[in-house]
Amino acid sequence: MKVDFFVHSLSREEYGPLVGQVLESPFLTSGGVGKAVEGQLREFFGAGDALLVNSWTNGAVAVLLALGIGPGDEVIVPAMTFIATANVVELLGARPVFVDVNPETLLMDPEAAAAAITARTRAIIPVHLYGQMCDMRGFAEMLRDRPDIALIEDCAHCFEGTRESEGPGRHSTAAIFSFYATKNVTCGEGGAVITNDADLAARVRQTRLHGMSQGAADRFQRGAYRHWDMAALGVKANLPDLLAALLGPQIATIRQRLPERQALAARYRQAFCGAPIRMQRVLPGCSSAEHVFAIGVNDRDGVIAGLNRREIGVAVNYRAVPTMTYYRERYGYGPESFPVSYQWGEDTLTLPLYPGLSKEQQDWVIASVLEEVAGESRSFPVAARIGADR
Numbered sequence: 556m557k558v559d560f561f562v563h564s565l566s567r568e569e570y571g572p573l574v575g576q577v578l579e580s581p582f583l584t585s586g587g588v589g590k591a592v593e594g595q596l597r598e599f600f601g602a603g604d605a606l607l608v609n610s611w612t613n614g615a616v617a618v619l620l621a622l623g624i625g626p627g628d629e630v631i632v633p634a635m636t637f638i639a640t641a642n643v644v645e646l647l648g649a650r651p652v653f654v655d656v657n658p659e660t661l662l663m664d665p666e667a668a669a670a671a672i673t674a675r676t677r678a679i680i681p682v683h684l685y686g687q688m689c690d691m692r693g694f695a696e697m698l699r700d701r702p703d704i705a706l707i708e709d710c711a712h713c714f715e716g717t718r719e720s721e722g723p724g725r726h727s728t729a730a731i732f733s734f735y736a737t738k739n740v741t742c743g744e745g746g747a748v749i750t751n752d753a754d755l756a757a758r759v760r761q762t763r764l765h766g767m768s769q770g771a772a773d774r775f776q777r778g779a780y781r782h783w784d785m786a787a788l789g790v791k792a793n794l795p796d797l798l799a800a801l802l803g804p805q806i807a808t809i810r811q812r813l814p815e816r817q818a819l820a821a822r823y824r825q826a827f828c829g830a831p832i833r834m835q836r837v838l839p840g841c842s843s844a845e846h847v848f849a850i851g852v853n854d855r856d857g858v859i860a861g862l863n864r865r866e867i868g869v870a871v872n873y874r875a876v877p878t879m880t881y882y883r884e885r886y887g888y889g890p891e892s893f894p895v896s897y898q899w900g901e902d903t904l905t906l907p908l909y910p911g912l913s914k915e916q917q918d919w920v921i922a923s924v925l926e927e928v929a930g931e932s933r934s935f936p937v938a939a940r941i942g943a944d945r
């Protein structure tokens with residue numbers, strides 16, 4: 556049975572007309588549609604400001620630029636995350652300081668980050684890995700006497716998740732989301748920044764668009780041309796309305812759709828407990844967004860090959876960032892530098908989990924994983940079994 560790793564659930568019937576409406580407007584780029592979505596985001600998160608961007612990565616660059624982070628500065632990031640979390644720091648000429656993650660939750664703990672703070676530290680970027688929120692209250696408490704250190708949440712995996720009933724953005728300087736193709740809310744490529752700091756929002760409004768004083772829609776809105784200025788260096792990170800048009804209905808329904816993801820994740824958890832399979836511990840009080848379902852197994856690459864032979868799509872989230880050639884060679888890291896992240900990165904693979912994954916498909920994934928980890932399939936012609944199953 557073929558099981559794709561991911562399939563989006565945006566139908567042409569529902570979303571086609573929304574794109575069609577934008578085509579009837581004079582400008583296809585950032586305008587009224589995006590502004591409406593920003594209003595939706597402010598309301599969803601109870602945030603003072605929300606700014607759409609064209610990716611998490613560019614949004615983070617815009618935020619770090621707005622905070623004035625650059626050469627000589629350090630930014631603390633977890634070693635277990637997607638490379639973008641560290642890359643944005645590196646792109647600005649600052650140094651990403653990696654911290655190992657908690658072996659049970661796979662999240663960066665406030666205490667671990669505290670131990671990595673130096674006189675050069677300008678920001679900390681906790682990552683809500685797989686959808687489970689980090690201890691943001693703990694981070695905020697830890698930084699109470701350090702208002703010079705910005706707290707930036709990487710919410711690429713966690714739009715609708717909560718911790719102690721609080722969503723992202725409550726305790727941080729800014730929280731950044733991704734609307735990349737596989738994320739829980741998606742428009743193919745996109746993202747958003749939320750913040751309660753009005754000054755920061757005003758600066759990000761400029762750094763997300765070259766540093767210009769006004770966006771295109773505002774420049775032309777009054778009919779008469781007005782000069783614009785550039786006072787700070789910015790990046791090109793605004794989201795066009797063509798893409799923003801896809802976000803409204805998803806944000807409006809995301810909370811109602813979470814139980815489906817959580818039910819799929821719960822089925823995996825139950826099926827795998829007792830097997831030689833490691834899983835992220837989700838703490839009581841945490842409602843995970845269940846962005847991806849990652850497991851840890853002994854022969855990871857062997858299990859991946861076995862699942863691929865059974866036409867099951869899998870991914871790896873993630874090999875530890877400091878083990879990537881760029882970071883290894885630049886900073887001289889080895890497996891011993893961040894042992895928990897390294898080992899999880901060697902053992903982990905991610906199974907299909909998305910709304911629309913059928914019970915039959917999930918049963919097939921579960922049965923296949925259990926057989927692969929038991930090693931039964933090594934000496935058994937798997938292709939024949941796939942044929943029999945059909």
Ligand SMILES: *Cc1c(COP(=O)(O)O)cnc(C)c1O
Nearest residue numbers: 610611612637639711733734735
């Ligand atoms: C997807 C992802 C990003 C990058 O998001 P883009 O929108 O593709 O730039 C950053 N951090 C994490 C943890 C991610 O999973």
